[in-house]
Amino acid sequence: MEQKILDIRDLKREFVMGDQTVRALKGITFDIKAGEFVTIMGSSGSGKTTLLNILGCLDKPTEGSYLLDGVDVKSLNRDELAGLRNTKIGFVFQAYNLLPRTSALENVELPLFYNKTISADERHKRAIKSLESVKLAERFDHTPSQLSGGQQQRVAIARALVNHPVMILADEATGNLDTRTSYEIMALMQELNAEGKTIVFVTHEPDIASFSTRTIMLRDGKIQKDSINTNQRSAKEALANLPESDDY
Amino acid sequence: MAILNLLRIAFLALQRNKLRAFLTMLGIIIGVASVIAMMAIGEGSKQSIRSSLSGMGSNMITIMPQSNEPGGVRLQGSSIQTLKMEDITAIQKLQSENINGLSPVVSTSGQAIKGAYNWPTTITGVSTDYLNIRQLKLKDGILFSERDVKSFAKVCVLGQTVIDNLFPDGSNPIGQIIRFKSIPFQVIGVLEAKGQSNFGQDQDDIVLAPYTTVQKRITATNYLQSIYASATTEASSDAATVEITRAVRESHRLTAAESDDFQVRTQAELINTISATSSMLTVLLTVIAGISLFIGGIGIMNIMYVSVTERTREIGLRMSIGARGQDVLMQFLIEAILISITGGVIGVVLGITSAYLVSFLLNWPIMISESSIIISFIVCAITGIFFGYYPAKKASNLDPIDALRYE
Numbered sequence: 030m031e032q033k034i035l036d037i038r039d040l041k042r043e044f045v046m047g048d049q050t051v052r053a054l055k056g057i058t059f060d061i062k063a064g065e066f067v068t069i070m071g072s073s074g075s076g077k078t079t080l081l082n083i084l085g086c087l088d089k090p091t092e093g094s095y096l097l098d099g100v101d102v103k104s105l106n107r108d109e110l111a112g113l114r115n116t117k118i119g120f121v122f123q124a125y126n127l128l129p130r131t132s133a134l135e136n137v138e139l140p141l142f143y144n145k146t147i148s149a150d151e152r153h154k155r156a157i158k159s160l161e162s163v164k165l166a167e168r169f170d171h172t173p174s175q176l177s178g179g180q181q182q183r184v185a186i187a188r189a190l191v192n193h194p195v196m197i198l199a200d201e202a203t204g205n206l207d208t209r210t211s212y213e214i215m216a217l218m219q220e221l222n223a224e225g226k227t228i229v230f231v232t233h234e235p236d237i238a239s240f241s242t243r244t245i246m247l248r249d250g251k252i253q254k255d256s257i258n259t260n261q262r263s264a265k266e267a268l269a270n271l272p273e274s275d276d277y
Numbered sequence: 278m279a280i281l282n283l284l285r286i287a288f289l290a291l292q293r294n295k296l297r298a299f300l301t302m303l304g305i306i307i308g309v310a311s312v313i314a315m316m317a318i319g320e321g322s323k324q325s326i327r328s329s330l331s332g333m334g335s336n337m338i339t340i341m342p343q344s345n346e347p348g349g350v351r352l353q354g355s356s357i358q359t360l361k362m363e364d365i366t367a368i369q370k371l372q373s374e375n376i377n378g379l380s381p382v383v384s385t386s387g388q389a390i391k392g393a394y395n396w397p398t399t400i401t402g403v404s405t406d407y408l409n410i411r412q413l414k415l416k417d418g419i420l421f422s423e424r425d426v427k428s429f430a431k432v433c434v435l436g437q438t439v440i441d442n443l444f445p446d447g448s449n450p451i452g453q454i455i456r457f458k459s460i461p462f463q464v465i466g467v468l469e470a471k472g473q474s475n476f477g478q479d480q481d482d483i484v485l486a487p488y489t490t491v492q493k494r495i496t497a498t499n500y501l502q503s504i505y506a507s508a509t510t511e512a513s514s515d516a517a518t519v520e521i522t523r524a525v526r527e528s529h530r531l532t533a534a535e536s537d538d539f540q541v542r543t544q545a546e547l548i549n550t551i552s553a554t555s556s557m558l559t560v561l562l563t564v565i566a567g568i569s570l571f572i573g574g575i576g577i578m579n580i581m582y583v584s585v586t587e588r589t590r591e592i593g594l595r596m597s598i599g600a601r602g603q604d605v606l607m608q609f610l611i612e613a614i615l616i617s618i619t620g621g622v623i624g625v626v627l628g629i630t631s632a633y634l635v636s637f638l639l640n641w642p643i644m645i646s647e648s649s650i651i652i653s654f655i656v657c658a659i660t661g662i663f664f665g666y667y668p669a670k671k672a673s674n675l676d677p678i679d680a681l682r683y684e
Contacts, residue, residue, distance in 0.1 A: 087678050088678060107601070107602060108603070111596065111600060111602075111604075112601070114597060115598060116599070120597050120598060122594075122681070124590075128591060128594075129293065131289065135289065140598040140599055142282045142286055143595075143598065143600050145282075188598070
């Protein structure tokens, strides 16, 4: 019995700019089940970012319904949305968005500071476990400036995992990285997915999308294509097949 | 728990910018330190003025005659003859707890003569309470007794200036006979030197004798120039004034329609007048120091605004991982309060140190009051809240979407 993590029905989002209305999303319907690895693709202006904001509970739809893990997002206020982001969503950004001059461990602990039910002790334990799961166990006390781009992104992924979210929401998470590091991150994503994490990955690179189990193509605020990836590539293999010259 | 988390978040955020946090604090540090130092110096000088004034007897109450006739020729108080011994008896009859000393004052000036030396001075006829009322002390010998008062004894107590002029050879004046207006007086005591009063009067140019002796043998009068009394404490002098006024009015048989034919003055009034001047000075100094504290507060606001703008992405991130507007507001507010309170603590220490330094190097009297510390501390916390609130509010109202994408 597969549980629906996301349930989106006829989602619309309109922005009023002066006297004209911009329709960014024109009615989108899809759902995502637990354990799926979905990439959302689309060119710029396709409504990708708007959809991501709504999926991430940063924005609310103008029309239609959005159920996240059974909670109707539309009925929540600002603070309740913050609570939902804290417990149900793990964000991974293109620019990592780590706090500067702050250790990796403290960066990972950050979301738990906003969860009143978690003690300092547990916060610490969970952060360590989370960093271990992204294979950065030896770099607890490194600040972002002492880490490479790939390592910073892995700290960000550890931060996304620390609250045990129902869904990891990645926004162009490989956009700032070279091919090799991107593949490393995707390998990590695939590993997490294999462990049962639901991942929604927004990207514009078809290469990256081929590592997921399902791809949703957006165009002009509508779903153009929603297809299951029959031949999912393994990021680990892709990494192994990269020419050596990349690695000097 | 939640507040502890927020404190930790704010503390970590400040730690990331140690130098800037310190520079922001500097305004508060200087402000608080100067408030405390200025108040310590101001209070100190006020206290020293007070203590030199109370050397004259801070509980002293003076009752002087005064004309109550609005018409006619107005006479000087000392030539009005309304105060009598009966007034003293009337006040004594009160047996008031607020009054612990009472002495008539009859004085006349004249030449004191001892052998070849003479000195123009004033003889003051008083009762045995007088020394306590004026806070005078005997250096040598004794004061005349009640018996001497009753028997118009020709004995006297001399001040240092009189002794210096009548006994320039330094011989012991006790037991010697001096003459005042050709009446011989035996010297039975010597007063401790008091120096000049605050008004430049020589307080040692004094000859004290029983008032009866002065009235009967020198002035040949039966009225009093004034009456000195002392209140039990400085605080009770107002109550004592009221009681004395009532008793003297009764003894003078004044009807309710008639105004007082005497006036009652307390030393406390004088002290208050003078310390009001020095209080004003303290207030002035404190206000100037307060302005620097205010400027320190503006410094905090400025830095917090810069900080909010600079950390827009951080705010966006915090919001995206679950910080509510309120959490962000509290974080920035606590940062501002932490800055101002830490600055306040350092400022208090620095202020106390510099006050002591001033008293040590310049030998100025200082007086550090707890209230000045508490007040400047509260002002600090309020400054933090007041100047931290607007930047914090601005931060908490940011839209996470815009904040995350802020370049």
